[in-house]
Structures are given as C-alpha cells and as structure tokens.
Amino acid sequence: MRWLGGQLGGTAQLPASKSESNRALILQALAGGGQLDNLSDANDTQLMRRLLAEPNAEVVDAEDAGTVMRFLTAYLTVTDRRVLLTGTPRAQERPIGILVDALRQLGATIEYAANQGYPPLRLQGWQPDLTATEPVELSVRGDISSQYISALMMIGPTLPAGLRIRLTGKVGSRPYIRMTQSLMQHFGNNCRDLGAAIEVRPQPYHPADYTIESDWSAASYWYAMVALAPPGSEITLPGLRQQSWQGDQAIVGIMAQLGVATEFLTDGVRLTQCPSQPSVSQDFSDCPDLAQTVAVVAAAKGTVLEMTGLESLRIKETDRIAALQNELAKFGASLTEEGAERFYVRSSNFQVDGQTIETYHDHRMAMAFAPLALLGPLAVQAPGVVRKSYPQFWAELEKAGFEIG
Ligand SMILES: O=C(O)C1=C[C@@H](OP(=O)(O)O)[C@@H](O)[C@H](O)C1
Numbered sequence: 001m002r003w004l005g006g007q008l009g010g011t012a013q014l015p016a017s018k019s020e021s022n023r024a025l026i027l028q029a030l031a032g033g034g035q036l037d038n039l040s041d042a043n044d045t046q047l048m049r050r051l052l053a054e055p056n057a058e059v060v061d062a063e064d065a066g067t068v069m070r071f072l073t074a075y076l077t078v079t080d081r082r083v084l085l086t087g088t089p090r091a092q093e094r095p096i097g098i099l100v101d102a103l104r105q106l107g108a109t110i111e112y113a114a115n116q117g118y119p120p121l122r123l124q125g126w127q128p129d130l131t132a133t134e135p136v137e138l139s140v141r142g143d144i145s146s147q148y149i150s151a152l153m154m155i156g157p158t159l160p161a162g163l164r165i166r167l168t169g170k171v172g173s174r175p176y177i178r179m180t181q182s183l184m185q186h187f188g189n190n191c192r193d194l195g196a197a198i199e200v201r202p203q204p205y206h207p208a209d210y211t212i213e214s215d216w217s218a219a220s221y222w223y224a225m226v227a228l229a230p231p232g233s234e235i236t237l238p239g240l241r242q243q244s245w246q247g248d249q250a251i252v253g254i255m256a257q258l259g260v261a262t263e264f265l266t267d268g269v270r271l272t273q274c275p276s277q278p279s280v281s282q283d284f285s286d287c288p289d290l291a292q293t294v295a296v297v298a299a300a301k302g303t304v305l306e307m308t309g310l311e312s313l314r315i316k317e318t319d320r321i322a323a324l325q326n327e328l329a330k331f332g333a334s335l336t337e338e339g340a341e342r343f344y345v346r347s348s349n350f351q352v353d354g355q356t357i358e359t360y361h362d363h364r365m366a367m368a369f370a371p372l373a374l375l376g377p378l379a380v381q382a383p384g385v386v387r388k389s390y391p392q393f394w395a396e397l398e399k400a401g402f403e404i405g
C-alpha cells in the first residue's frame with residue numbers, strides 16, 4: 001500500500017463501538033427486548049448476535065473474540081445452557097480461570113475440556129442458591145482482564161439477592177467496568193461502583209433502546225494518520241461523542257501531545273494538526289487498546305515514549321509487546337523494557353521503504369502500522385484481520401487517498 005500524495009482530508013466512517021455493542025446485546029437478551037441502533041459491523045459483534053440467536057446450539061464458537069468468550073461464559077451459564085464453548089487456538093491460550101472460579105461459587109458446573117484455566121469449556125448446569133437473602137460476595141482479581149468483571153456484573157441481577165464483587169490487585173481497563181455499569185443502568189439496574197467493590201442489585205433489567213456510539217479505539221488510527229500526514233491535513237470522524245462511555249476517548253489527550261488537536265462537533269470530531277512534544281509518558285492501564293497506535297506514531301515521529309500499564313498486552317489477540325518489538329525493529333525503532341513494566345519507544349532515522357508488516361492474527365497490528373504508508377510504501381500481511389473490529393478499514397483508507405493492494 002502507498003499514499004497517493006497531497007494532504008489528507010474529508011470524512012472517514014468509523015465502525016460502532018464493539019465494546020458497547022457486545023454489552024448491549026447481552027443486556028438486551030437478559031432484558032427480553034429493546035431496540036439497538038448502530039450496532040457494530042465488527043465480526044466480534046456480528047458473531048455475538050448470531051450466537052445469541054442460536055438457543056439450541058451444542059457447540060458455541062467464540063472465535064477470537066475476548067468479549068464474546070467471557071460474556072457468553074457468564075450468560076450461557078445463567079440461562080442454564082449445556083454447551084461446549086470454544087474458540088480459535090489463540091482464544092484457547094487466553095485465560096478464563098478467574099471467571100470460571102467465580103461462576104462456580106455462584107452455582108455453576110463448568111469443566112475444562114482441554115487445559116485447566118483455559119477454553120474450551122463445558123457448561124454443565126446452573127444451581128444458584130434461590131433462598132439467598134444477602135448478595136453473594138465474590139473476590140475477583142482485576143489485574144488479568146476486566147472482561148471477567150463485566151461478565152459477572154451483567155449476570156448479577158439474575159441472582160436472587162444480587163452480587164457484591166470485591167476487586168483485588170491492580171484493576172486494569174477500569175473504564176470498561178464503568179461502561180458496563182453505565183449500560184446496566186441504562187437497562188434499569190442501578191448497579192454501584194464503590195471503587196474497591198461493585199454492588200449489583202437483584203433489580204431485573206427492563207427493555208431499553210440505545211444507539212451505539214462510534215468506536216474510539218478505531219478512531220485512534222485516524223488520529224495516527226493526521227499525526228503523520230503532510231502539513232495542513234485534517235479529517236472528520238462522525239458519530240463520536242464528547243460525553244463518552246469509552247475509555248479510549250483518552251486518545252484525545254494523548255494525541256494532543258503527539259501533534260493532533262480535536263474539535264468536538266455536533267456529531268463527531270474534526271482532527272487537525274498542532275505542535276507535538278519531544279517526549280511523552282503515558283500509562284495505558286485504562287486504555288490498553290491504544291498502546292499499539294501510540295507506540296507506532298511516537299516511533300515514526302522520533303518522540304521518546306515512556307509506556308506503563310502494558311501488563312495485559314501479552315494475553316490479547318497476540319503477545320502485543322513481542323509483536324510491536326518485532327515490527328518496530330523493521331524500521332530501526334525499538335520498544336525496550338527498562339525497569340519493571342516500564343517500556344520506552346525510541347527511534348532514529350525512522351524510514352518506511354517497502355517493509356512488510358506481520359499482523360499475528362491481530363487486527364490492531366494491521367491498523368496501527370497502516371498509517372506509516374503516509375511516509376513510504378508498505379505491505380501488510382493478512383490484511384483481512386481488521387474484520388474483527390473494523391471491516392471497512394481498508395475501504396475507508398482507499399477513499400482517503402491510499403492505494404491498497
Ligand atoms: O470489555 C471490553 O469490551 C474490553 C476490555 C479490554 O480488555 P481487558 O479487560 O482484558 O484489558 C479491551 O482490551 C478489549 O478490547 C475490550
């Protein structure tokens with residue numbers, strides 16, 4: 001792929017948030033109705049929708065979608081389904097023991113079909129304590145994935161006396177927990193986040209309509225393009241809100257330091273260029289999905305980037321730290337760990353001249369490196385990976401003035 005030249009401009013279409021979509025689908029199913037508008041066309045969301053619509057399936061394949069695997073483990077448990085819940089080889093390497101242990105304490109019978117602590121899972125029955133008058137108390141680690149906590153929160157209202165989840169360890173991806181709370185409240189459960197614990201009342205959901213916001217994680221790739229495009233470039237992204245439930249709106253503040261200014265419009269944002277800083281320090285604990293985008297922009301601009309909060313990156317679609325290290329090295333840039341869990345991106349004489357990017361079955365590797373085509377010719381292996389969250393990504397790049405393929 002290559003950039004055909006000139007300034008970047010115009011409007012780019014974003015997918016709807018897959019995180020909001022996949023929560024809204026679970027809540028709609030538990031509420032027994034409600035109209036959802038602007039559901040994501042991401043494979044992760046279309047898959048969730050299909051799987052929820054198959055009440056008699058004996059094998060449920062969550063493919064490579066973390067939210068689908070984790071949310072359905074809880075949802076299929078409380079709807080008393082007997083199924084084999086499986087996923088891709090990589091999904092079978094992503095841990096789920098914390099969620100399974102919690103569900104067992106609530107009355108689930110779940111067995112591991114292959115390796116202890118990992119999918120595939122055999123869901124074999126659900127017998128909650130129907131006489132409970134006090135909320136069930138659970139302790140759940142927050143430092144592996146917030147998706148376990150969101151999954152438990154969403155099924156909490158189905159328990160006779162609700163649920164109290166005490167969070168232990170460092171809690172990562174916190175905004176995703178708040179997003180779950182906000183959507184639950186929208187569907188009628190006044191769930192409370194007390195910081196160290198989450199209280200879910202036994203209030204039944206009621207059907208509610210909701211229009212999904214555009215996806216801020218997907219927007220991050222357009223921020224990267226504006227940051228690297230010729231002077232005078234800009235882009236408009238419809239469907240993003242100033243009051244957002246998505247933690248990846250943090251891209252606004254991060255990119256303000258890397259040369260992109262955000263103007264909120266009535267519907268969406270307009271991105272323009274602004275001066276950037278020579279070095280940037282950022283904790284990604286709350287926004288892990290932005291790490292790849294920001295690392296690549298910093299490397300390309302020669303900005304020294306200090307990165308913390310990357311702990312969860314090793315257990316996502318791929319080991320994202322190793323993948324970033326390998327691919328940045330192709331441009332003479334580096335990502336090195338200097339001290340415990342403290343990483344630095346550094347580069348000098350960064351050049352794009354026909355390198356091929358490996359994507360490691362990870363949509364975000366493809367999308368984070370694609371903006372480099374603004375600086376020189378580039379090839380991306382297995383470009384179809386983007387379908388997980390942003391199926392129209394390449395088509396939108398073509399409209400914006402890239403030659404693809
Ligand atoms: O709940 C969600 O929708 C998500 C939570 C995050 O995962 P972790 O909680 O595992 O960090 C994020 O990386 C993922 O893309 C989506």
Ligand SMILES: C=C(OP(=O)(O)O)C(=O)O
Pocket residue numbers: 064065066067068289316317364389
């Ligand atoms: C980590 C991601 O997704 P999930 O965990 O839902 O597979 C992602 O989209 O970057």
